[in-house]
Amino acid sequence: MSLLQNLVQDISSLGTKLYQRLGDDTGHLYEAKPWKTYDHELPDRESWQLSQQLIADCEELIALLTPTKIKLVTECVANNSTVGLGVAADFRIADKIIENGGEASLSHLARKCKTDEHKLGCVMHMLVQRHIFKEVAPDVFANNRHSYELRKETGATEMMLIETNEGYQAGLGWLPVMKDPEKMHEHDPAKGAFATALQVDLGVLPYLGTPKGANLLNNFSIGVPWLSGITVVATRTDLPWDSFGPTVCDVGAGPGGVMLEVHKKYPHLNIICQELEQMIPVLQDTFKDYQSDLDHGNVKLEVYDYFTPQKTVADVYWLRGVVRDYDDDTSARLLAQLVPALKKNPRAKVLVNELIVPSLITPQSQIEANTPAAKRLPPNQSGYPQACHMMQLSTMVLMGGKERTFGDIVKIGRAAGLRVSKFHQFRMFTGTIEFELDDVAGWETGTGKSRL
Numbered sequence: 001m002s003l004l005q006n007l008v009q010d011i012s013s014l015g016t017k018l019y020q021r022l023g024d025d026t027g028h029l030y031e032a033k034p035w036k037t038y039d040h041e042l043p044d045r046e047s048w049q050l051s052q053q054l055i056a057d058c059e060e061l062i063a064l065l066t067p068t069k070i071k072l073v074t075e076c077v078a079n080n081s082t083v084g085l086g087v088a089a090d091f092r093i094a095d096k097i098i099e100n101g102g103e104a105s106l107s108h109l110a111r112k113c114k115t116d117e118h119k120l121g122c123v124m125h126m127l128v129q130r131h132i133f134k135e136v137a138p139d140v141f142a143n144n145r146h147s148y149e150l151r152k153e154t155g156a157t158e159m160m161l162i163e164t165n166e167g168y169q170a171g172l173g174w175l176p177v178m179k180d181p182e183k184m185h186e187h188d189p190a191k192g193a194f195a196t197a198l199q200v201d202l203g204v205l206p207y208l209g210t211p212k213g214a215n216l217l218n219n220f221s222i223g224v225p226w227l228s229g230i231t232v233v234a235t236r237t238d239l240p241w242d243s244f245g246p247t248v249c250d251v252g253a254g255p256g257g258v259m260l261e262v263h264k265k266y267p268h269l270n271i272i273c274q275e276l277e278q279m280i281p282v283l284q285d286t287f288k289d290y291q292s293d294l295d296h297g298n299v300k301l302e303v304y305d306y307f308t309p310q311k312t313v314a315d316v317y318w319l320r321g322v323v324r325d326y327d328d329d330t331s332a333r334l335l336a337q338l339v340p341a342l343k344k345n346p347r348a349k350v351l352v353n354e355l356i357v358p359s360l361i362t363p364q365s366q367i368e369a370n371t372p373a374a375k376r377l378p379p380n381q382s383g384y385p386q387a388c389h390m391m392q393l394s395t396m397v398l399m400g401g402k403e404r405t406f407g408d409i410v411k412i413g414r415a416a417g418l419r420v421s422k423f424h425q426f427r428m429f430t431g432t433i434e435f436e437l438d439d440v441a442g443w444e445t446g447t448g449k450s451r452l
């Protein structure tokens with residue numbers, strides 16, 4: 001059968017299974033409110049998998065049915081989606097619609113935004129076509145489920161503005177960096193796309209402390225917590241936090257948001273957050289409502305440099321967004337610091353939580369090549385592949401570092417003396433690779449040899 005036939009049949013059968021599973025939980029797109037199951041919570045695992053497969057097939061079908069020249073033009077002008085979203089975010093269109101009672105004419109919006117009606121109309125019509133906002137009558141706009149999230153109290157708008165302003169500018173630095181013999185292999189943000197495009201000699205984080213970075217700092221402080229909030233539910237739900245043993249240690253814990261969630265859901269677990277000294281007050285603030293847990297030592301905040309041997313023995317070590325900051329050798333050196341502690345507790349696990357950059361391999365044989373995308377999705381990768389691909393480029397453009405595939409991270413673990421024990425696919429665009437000490441049996445019987 002042709003790819004078209006296979007895709008159409010697959011979409012039909014996957015779609016039927018999905019709506020039968022969802023039952024009364026009817027999804028919506030045009031109502032100005034979240035779809036609880038998908039936007040606040042997580043669909044059950046099978047519904048989520050069916051959704052992923054449907055999205056993969058639909059994306060492939062669109063690519064199949066789009067003439068080549070139109071496909072290429074669509075891709076190379078896709079930056080204008082960012083331009084348009086930047087306009088809607090900056091003018092706070094979602095709020096202006098809410099303030100006007102839920103609907104607003106183009107002329108009203110243009111007046112309130114003090115801008116040109118035709119230009120704003122071009123943006124709004126484009127966004128409606130991309131299913132952000134809806135047009136309820138000619139030139140009359142309302143929020144749909146997606147644009148409703150852009151209202152001021154969520155922080156989504158500030159996150160959009162990071163990407164539509166500095167993120168957008170920084171993108172122009174990516175190719176020059178890739179061509180520059182001095183910078184092409186660098187992961188240091190001070191030599192990355194952001195610094196190159198903005199012509200500064202510092203990465204985005206120190207830039208936030210400069211007078212020019214004040215606006216970006218504001219958007220970071222409001223927008224980044226919104227972004228982190230996207231992964232919270234999956235991080236809390238898709239890992240069996242209480243199955244590893246009583247003590248969880250977060251290495252490079254940042255502000256400690258993940259451990260706070262784990263502590264709330266599993267109050268019986270001992271939580272240890274390790275950070276550099278300057279971050280301890282931030283962690284203290286995160287756990288300010290849990291003073292008695294701090295006093296009793298069920299929650300500990302430890303000063304620790306993750307490039308020194310790990311002395312704290314725990315049952316599971318959690319590293320989120322840590323190895324992505326470094327090249328392969330440095331990341332392996334960092335993970336290897338856990339080995340002394342793992343030898344003391346050889347059953348302990350190491351959880352590396354990152355974007356697990358997806359792939360979509362097309363088989364070489366003619367028959368197999370017509371297999372729908374849904375059936376070619378590797379299991380060991382992040383969900384929402386399109387979002388994950390965009391995010392990995394966006395984080396490297398803005399923050400430097402190195403985003404990796406499952407295989408890339410496995411190699412780093414192996415170089416550190418660890419082997420994969422499991423992959424936890426999150427219902428999210430991040431995932432977690434679970435490692436354990438290589439030759440666990442050997443370490444337990446005393447016959448294990450260090451590979452370092």
Ligand SMILES: C[S@@+](CC[C@H](N)C(=O)[O-])C[C@H]1O[C@@H](n2cnc3c(N)ncnc32)[C@H](O)[C@@H]1O
Pocket residue numbers: 251252253254255256257274275276279304305306307319320321322325
């Ligand atoms: C990218 S952030 C990730 C934070 C946190 N894991 C999260 O997901 O929100 C990396 C964190 O590592 C911390 N860090 C950097 N160098 C460190 C070191 N040598 N030892 C311990 N922590 C370090 C930083 O302070 C920062 O909070």
